[in-house]
Amino acid sequence: MKGEVGLxxxxxxxxxxxxxxxxxxxxxxxxxxxxxENPALRGQPVGIVKESGRTCIIAASKEAKLLGVSxxxxxxxxxxxxxxxxxxxxxxxxxxxxxxxxxxLFESLSPEVQIFSLDEAFINLTSCKYLYRDTHTFxxxxxxxxxxxxxxxxxxxxxxxxxxxxxxxxxxTGPKGSITSINQENLDYKLATTKFTDVSGVGYRLEKxxxxxxxENLYQIKLFSNxxxxxxxxxxxxxxxxxxxxxxxxxxxxxxxSNPHMKSVGRSITGYKLCNNxxxxxxxxxxxxxxxxxxxxxxxxxxxxxxxxxxxxxxxWFSHVTLPSYVNQNKEVFELVYHYLYKxxxxxxxxxxxxxxxxxxKPETQINQPLWPTWHKQRYLEKAVDELAQKYGLFTVRPASxxxxxxxxxxxxxxxxxxxxxxxx
Amino acid sequence: MYQTIGEEIQVAGxxxxxxxxxxxFKWYGQTFNIQxxxxxxxxxxxxxxxxxxxxxxxxxxxxxxxxxQFETWRLMEIWCEG
Numbered sequence: 001m002k003g004e005v006g007l008x009x010x011x012x013x014x015x016x017x018x019x020x021x022x023x024x025x026x027x028x029x030x031x032x033x034x035x036x037e038n039p040a041l042r043g044q045p046v047g048i049v050k051e052s053g054r055t056c057i058i059a060a061s062k063e064a065k066l067l068g069v070s071x072x073x074x075x076x077x078x079x080x081x082x083x084x085x086x087x088x089x090x091x092x093x094x095x096x097x098x099x100x101x102x103x104x105l106f107e108s109l110s111p112e113v114q115i116f117s118l119d120e121a122f123i124n125l126t127s128c129k130y131l132y133r134d135t136h137t138f139x140x141x142x143x144x145x146x147x148x149x150x151x152x153x154x155x156x157x158x159x160x161x162x163x164x165x166x167x168x169x170x171x172x173t174g175p176k177g178s179i180t181s182i183n184q185e186n187l188d189y190k191l192a193t194t195k196f197t198d199v200s201g202v203g204y205r206l207e208k209x210x211x212x213x214x215x216e217n218l219y220q221i222k223l224f225s226n227x228x229x230x231x232x233x234x235x236x237x238x239x240x241x242x243x244x245x246x247x248x249x250x251x252x253x254x255x256x257x258s259n260p261h262m263k264s265v266g267r268s269i270t271g272y273k274l275c276n277n278x279x280x281x282x283x284x285x286x287x288x289x290x291x292x293x294x295x296x297x298x299x300x301x302x303x304x305x306x307x308x309x310x311x312x313x314x315x316x317w318f319s320h321v322t323l324p325s326y327v328n329q330n331k332e333v334f335e336l337v338y339h340y341l342y343k344x345x346x347x348x349x350x351x352x353x354x355x356x357x358x359x360x361x362k363p364e365t366q367i368n369q370p371l372w373p374t375w376h377k378q379r380y381l382e383k384a385v386d387e388l389a390q391k392y393g394l395f396t397v398r399p400a401s402x403x404x405x406x407x408x409x410x411x412x413x414x415x416x417x418x419x420x421x422x423x424x425x
Numbered sequence: 426m427y428q429t430i431g432e433e434i435q436v437a438g439x440x441x442x443x444x445x446x447x448x449x450f451k452w453y454g455q456t457f458n459i460q461x462x463x464x465x466x467x468x469x470x471x472x473x474x475x476x477x478x479x480x481x482x483x484x485x486x487x488x489x490x491x492x493x494q495f496e497t498w499r500l501m502e503i504w505c506e507g
Contacts, residue, residue, distance in 0.1 A: 033464065036463060037463050037464040037479040037486070038463065038465055038479070038486045038504055039463065039481070039486075040482075040486065040506065042506060052426075052427075088426075088427075088429070091466075093466055093468035093477070094464065094466040097466040097467050097468060098466065098467075100467075150464075151463065151464060389471035389472065389495075390471050390472030391471075391472055391473070392471070392473065393470040393471045393472075393473045394470055394471040396471070
């Protein structure tokens with residue numbers, strides 16, 4: 001069964017696909033939800049900033065994008081392009097809750113759903129493709145249900161194909177609110193017309209290297225021999241790009257849901273101004289450690305590699321330590337971050353960005369606990385503080401060193417790197 | 426822009442399909458009739474469950490927060506044009 005659907009491509013019968021995946025991408029997620037919430041902002045260029053007073057636009061509305069404002073633009077750049085742009089602080093709680101609701105919605109349509117990022121998901125339709133007549137029927141159903149769940153202003157692109165890689169290309173390349181499918185008939189056309197910026201896994205640097213040897217799109221990769229590709233791009237990328245040029249999934253997609261648990265947890269923050277105050281730096285690092293260690297504990301994990309990252313004035317400093325044993329207690333992680341790593345640094349620049357990471361995570365059930373009574377005493381204390389936070393809210397009880405100064409509270413990121421923590425999957 | 430308020434309010438509403446939907450709220454003695462709920466969201470502060478309702482009343486947007494643990498309502502923010 002075939003038929004034209006708008007400008008987005010052919011309408012394909014789902015049962016024609018042996019395997020069938022849908023990719024759903026909510027358009028301009030952060031900004032769209034804010035516009036859904038506030039009708040006064042609908043139809044206007046909106047830039048989302050992390051907090052009030054920030055100048056980096058972390059998301060732009062459809063209207064702002066049409067005027068050339070993109071993610072990562074600075075306030076002054078955006079004002080030149082869109083003088084009437086409204087800068088609105090992000091509401092991370094709203095975004096995370098909307099993603100949870102979308103996950104439940106998608107799970108009502110198919111037994112296998114993979115959340116790719118905060119605003120993107122893959123739905124495996126292989127086992128239920130006979131429930132939906134064709135790509136347009138399924139796409140329209142998803143779009144209607146999203147509007148019912150989140151509101152009438154929220155639109156989504158739906159891409160459908162036989163694997164996630166092509167479904168994502170289909171979704172990314174269609175106009176806002178479209179339904180696009182790829183099958184054998186239009187595969188070569190899509191591969192030849194899709195820009196590398198719309199290809200998952202191909203970053204700016206790789207695109208530059210490809211252009212340097214005359215490759216402007218995925219289809220052109222077919223014209224190069226394996227030896228030529230390997231010579232210019234190395235053994236890894238030559239194989240991955242070869243797969244992509246035939247519409248096959250690169251390795252990147254195999255890792256979406258393959259990890260049984262998170263490999264690392266961390267937290268970073270960019271301050272409002274360059275910091276030269278030792279007490280303030282210590283407070284911020286402590287605050288970041290509390291969140292990082294608490295995340296690990298709440299998932300029953302502990303790590304043995306601790307890293308700290310600081311940057312400012314166009315410079316950065318990074319250090320890490322790999323331990324023979326696993327840690328996840330606030331006190332021990334902070335000792336390592338601050339006293340073992342940070343204190344060894346001869347501070348040579350003012351700091352604006354701070355990051356802490358606990359890696360090489362392993363389930364606590366697979367780790368032998370130390371026998372020292374002091375370790376167990378500390379563990380009981382932190383467990384009690386965690387329970388108080390569960391009952392009365394985060395930071396109800398906190399170290400005295402965090403009593404003064406602004407608290408850094410947990411938040412979610414767009415790429416949802418900690419999705420197994422945030423979504424519990 | 427949004428103006429932070431963070432004050433306790435009183436709320437009346439209806440239970441519909443197993444959920445509570447606010448229909449009016451009282452702030453400083455003035456009653457605001459809710460014309461539309463534009464967005465709802467659930468959030469956690471540690472283990473404390475919060476529910477947000479973004480509502481339109483008298484043509485303006487108000488962000489209400491319901492603390493499910495302590496059963497209290499707060500007017501968190503108001504949208505002020507300009």
